[in-house]
Amino acid sequence: MCAVPVRGAPPITQGGMGTKLIAARDALLVGVERVTVADGRISRPVHAALAGHGTRITMQAQPQEATG
Numbered sequence: 001m002c003a004v005p006v007r008g009a010p011p012i013t014q015g016g017m018g019t020k021l022i023a024a025r026d027a028l029l030v031g032v033e034r035v036t037v038a039d040g041r042i043s044r045p046v047h048a049a050l051a052g053h054g055t056r057i058t059m060q061a062q063p064q065e066a067t068g
Contacts, residue, residue: 008022009021009022011036017037020037021057023025023035024037024057028057028058028059029059033058034056034058035056035057036049036054036055036056036057037054037055037057038053039053039054049063
């Protein structure tokens with residue numbers, strides 16, 4: 001699991017993954033249920049993603065801290 005900050009990409013990302021995580025976060029924040037990042041280096045990456053391959057990203061609610 002990787003927490004994506006409110007602004008920018010996680011500091012552990014390399015190459016173009018930071019941009020992909022920012023786009024995924026933005027999509028999730030406006031209501032998209034899940035995002036799949038496909039490997040564009042393989043043959044038929046969209047077909048592979050639709051078949052369940054790739055990196056799946058979902059929104060996980062942050063636990064609320066007790067107050068008072």
